[in-house]
Amino acid sequence: MDFAQRLGKLDPRWIWAIVMVIVFASVLAPVSVPVPMDPQTQGAINYINGLPKGSNLFLAPEYSPGSYPELDPQVRVISILAFQHGLHIVIGDSGFALGPQLAEAQVEAAAAFVTGKACTNPGTPQTVCGDLKYGVNWVNVGYKQGNGPTENNMERNFQTATQGVDFYGQPLSGYPLSKDIQGVNSKYFSGLWVEDTGSPGCQEWLANAAIPGNLPLGCGVIIMEGPTHATFYAAGQYKALLVGARGAGAIEEKLKAPGLGLAGQETAMFASILIVIAVIAGNYVYFKTKGKKAA
Amino acid sequence: MSMNPQDWVAGLVTLALWTWLIDRESVIFEFVQYLYIGLSFAYSIALNYADYLRPVLGKIGAGQLEYIIPIVLGLMIYARYTKRLDFLGRWSLSFFVGYGAGYVLAFTPAVFLGQLSGSFFHLWGKGGSLNNWILFLLLLASIVYFFFTVNRNNGFIKHTSALGRYAIMVFLGATFGATILYRYSLLFGRVYFVFHNWLHFV
Amino acid sequence: MLITALAGLVVVVGEYFQFAQNMNVLTTFNTWFQVAQTVAFPIGLISLFLVHGANVQRKRQRWVLSLLLIVVTSIYLVVSLITGPRAGTAMDWVYQGYISPAGSTLYGIIAFVITSCTFRTFRFRSREATVLVVAALFILIAQSPLGGLLWSKWGTIGDWIVLVPSNAASRAIVLGAYLGGFATAIRVLLGIERAHIGGMAK
Numbered sequence: 001m002d003f004a005q006r007l008g009k010l011d012p013r014w015i016w017a018i019v020m021v022i023v024f025a026s027v028l029a030p031v032s033v034p035v036p037m038d039p040q041t042q043g044a045i046n047y048i049n050g051l052p053k054g055s056n057l058f059l060a061p062e063y064s065p066g067s068y069p070e071l072d073p074q075v076r077v078i079s080i081l082a083f084q085h086g087l088h089i090v091i092g093d094s095g096f097a098l099g100p101q102l103a104e105a106q107v108e109a110a111a112a113f114v115t116g117k118a119c120t121n122p123g124t125p126q127t128v129c130g131d132l133k134y135g136v137n138w139v140n141v142g143y144k145q146g147n148g149p150t151e152n153n154m155e156r157n158f159q160t161a162t163q164g165v166d167f168y169g170q171p172l173s174g175y176p177l178s179k180d181i182q183g184v185n186s187k188y189f190s191g192l193w194v195e196d197t198g199s200p201g202c203q204e205w206l207a208n209a210a211i212p213g214n215l216p217l218g219c220g221v222i223i224m225e226g227p228t229h230a231t232f233y234a235a236g237q238y239k240a241l242l243v244g245a246r247g248a249g250a251i252e253e254k255l256k257a258p259g260l261g262l263a264g265q266e267t268a269m270f271a272s273i274l275i276v277i278a279v280i281a282g283n284y285v286y287f288k289t290k291g292k293k294a295a
Numbered sequence: 296m297s298m299n300p301q302d303w304v305a306g307l308v309t310l311a312l313w314t315w316l317i318d319r320e321s322v323i324f325e326f327v328q329y330l331y332i333g334l335s336f337a338y339s340i341a342l343n344y345a346d347y348l349r350p351v352l353g354k355i356g357a358g359q360l361e362y363i364i365p366i367v368l369g370l371m372i373y374a375r376y377t378k379r380l381d382f383l384g385r386w387s388l389s390f391f392v393g394y395g396a397g398y399v400l401a402f403t404p405a406v407f408l409g410q411l412s413g414s415f416f417h418l419w420g421k422g423g424s425l426n427n428w429i430l431f432l433l434l435l436a437s438i439v440y441f442f443f444t445v446n447r448n449n450g451f452i453k454h455t456s457a458l459g460r461y462a463i464m465v466f467l468g469a470t471f472g473a474t475i476l477y478r479y480s481l482l483f484g485r486v487y488f489v490f491h492n493w494l495h496f497v
Numbered sequence: 498m499l500i501t502a503l504a505g506l507v508v509v510v511g512e513y514f515q516f517a518q519n520m521n522v523l524t525t526f527n528t529w530f531q532v533a534q535t536v537a538f539p540i541g542l543i544s545l546f547l548v549h550g551a552n553v554q555r556k557r558q559r560w561v562l563s564l565l566l567i568v569v570t571s572i573y574l575v576v577s578l579i580t581g582p583r584a585g586t587a588m589d590w591v592y593q594g595y596i597s598p599a600g601s602t603l604y605g606i607i608a609f610v611i612t613s614c615t616f617r618t619f620r621f622r623s624r625e626a627t628v629l630v631v632a633a634l635f636i637l638i639a640q641s642p643l644g645g646l647l648w649s650k651w652g653t654i655g656d657w658i659v660l661v662p663s664n665a666a667s668r669a670i671v672l673g674a675y676l677g678g679f680a681t682a683i684r685v686l687l688g689i690e691r692a693h694i695g696g697m698a699k
Contacts, residue, residue, distance in 0.1 A: 309598055325562055331596065336541060341574060347535050391533070429665075430661050430662075431665075464625050466667050478608035478611050482606075
């Protein structure tokens with residue numbers, strides 16, 4: 001058996017071992033890699049900074065723990081930009097039960113970064129991070145079952161759709177931020193930001209709240225969904241599109257707020273080198289053994 | 296090393312799931328995976344109850360009896376497990392399916408029309424660009440590719456659908472390239488947790 | 498069929514007709530759907546328990562894992578229904594320590610498989626396959642910091658590929674999917690499609 005044939009029969013576990021080595025190495029010996037700002041990511045920054053100061057932003061974290069390395073950094077940077085711009089954030093979704101809890105942890109981290117003070121009582125309705133506090137600067141409405149119909153009801157009648165309680169079971173009427181909100185529309189919010197991993201996500205919020213409620217929609221997606229959602233961004237239906245940990249990393253670099261987004265870029269770089277080598281090696285095997293098989 | 300028992304459980308769960316890489320029949324992997332499926336389901340049910348159903352039951356107790364109708368509709372689906380009352384389960388399912396069909400017709404046309412009008416974006420006049428024309432022509436070619444009921448031996452259809460096929464290959468390739476980075480990003484997240492949050496090596 | 502059609506009709510009328518909007522028909526109907534779906538949601542867990550219960554009863558391979566799943570999930574469900582999703586409760590502890598890490602680890606394992614699959618299957622077999630592979634590699638490099646390090650224009654060309662040719666194909670697929678959705682919704686409302694009630698399509 002020649003080298004090409006031996007390579008073709010390689011146990012995949014050797015390849016998995018190489019993957020482990022490069023990911024371990026990028027974590028244990030991190031190297032700072034530049035993440036240039038691209039026009040789409042700058043567009044996401046402009047979207048947040050273009051909203052009226054002091055207005056409300058609805059944040060719909062339609063993602064599960066499986067996607068946290070990509071979307072948690074996005075929620076964090078968007079929240080930092082929002083708090084720096086003086087916006088208030090209302091968190092709520094109807095597609096992924098675990099999303100709002102993940103997102104609130106990032107919103108708290110953003111509040112701590114912006115104020116420079118650690119949060120007291122994190123993950124409770126009594127959370128205070130410097131001069132930003134739960135109920136005044138952000139509220140977590142939580143997950144409300146129902147997908148599209150729930151999103152549509154949130155646009156029409158927020159209190160009915162949420163049954164008037166937040167994630168902690170406390171009445172929304174008890175918080176200064178949420179007591180008067182009647183719908184996710186342009187009357188009570190200036191923007192709608194959705195974190196998307198597929199379906200349900202940005203398209204559903206576009207159909208159920210952004211279009212009927214006349215709200216500009218910004219969409220943060222996992223990098224895998226970037227090419228699919230680009231079509232809505234190019235058509236002008238999304239006003240902003242932030243793609244993957246890379247987009248979050250670029251904003252982290254600009255804000256000098258390093259986090260998981262920036263930290264993962266070295267892995268991305270070595271992953272691309274490994275995949276190029278894998279494709280070249282695989283095709284070497286294919287073309288070398290193709291003639292032999294034909295014979 | 297972290298002294299938080301939660302970090303230890305999370306770290307051990309991560310290592311347990313990685314045993315699949317060594318042995319695809321790993322019992323440890325299956326055990327952790329089974330538990331994950333059951334626990335995440337239970338979590339979602341409990342969350343639904345706490346955040347939505349309990350306030351609804353409170354409203355029924357306060358006299359808003361109209362909520363009884365959807366509760367009965369929802370409970371009817373469990374009748375599918377009995378032979379005699381199976382028809383009630385089908386009625387409940389019919390409600391959900393009918394609602395879904397109506398929802399598609401009521402809410403998705405706006406998005407569809409936005410996509411359609413966005414295809415004719417700035418083809419002429421100020422703001423018009425070559426890119427918009429390339430997009431428009433490749434869109435038409437891709438749509439022609441999906442017409443499987445026409446005669447493809449026709450020269451125009453044959454070459455147009457071939458062009459569409461190449462555009463689709465570019466889309467699928469771009470998506471695959473992005474997918475690779477996504478999966479590495481997720482793997483990085485877990486390895487970072489193990490070395491940073493749990494073992495404190497970095 | 499009647500229930501399906503009526504449910505769909507209420508949604509369509511509620512969205513498109515002013516008199517129904519004035520009466521808040523759709524808000525009420527949406528709420529009914531929400532409540533009914535919340536009540537019906539646990540059916541998935543019941544199905545899971547029935548499948549694993551059958552494993553235990555018939556002592557199939559790894560039935561002990563099935564038994565553990567049923568017992569642990571039931572205990573967690575009861576405890577979570579009592580405590581609710583507050584920070585520091587058992588429900589929250591298991592979510593942070595087990596559910597969240599297990600979910601992300603499972604998704605991250607795919608990075609390994611996708612790399613070995615790329616080695617085995619990405620071949621320059623034909624023109625279309627070549628276009629797919631080249632597009633995948635180009636976008637992969639463009640979306641990682643490697644693109645910027647190799648050539649300053651790599652990212653710009655990558656953005657063009659995503660926003661023009663890839664976008665065209667993606668839009669064709671999206672438009673086709675929406676049209677298919679409309680057609681299926683109309684078939685369901687007219688009773689032509691009856692799979693959900695156990696019948697064959699007409």
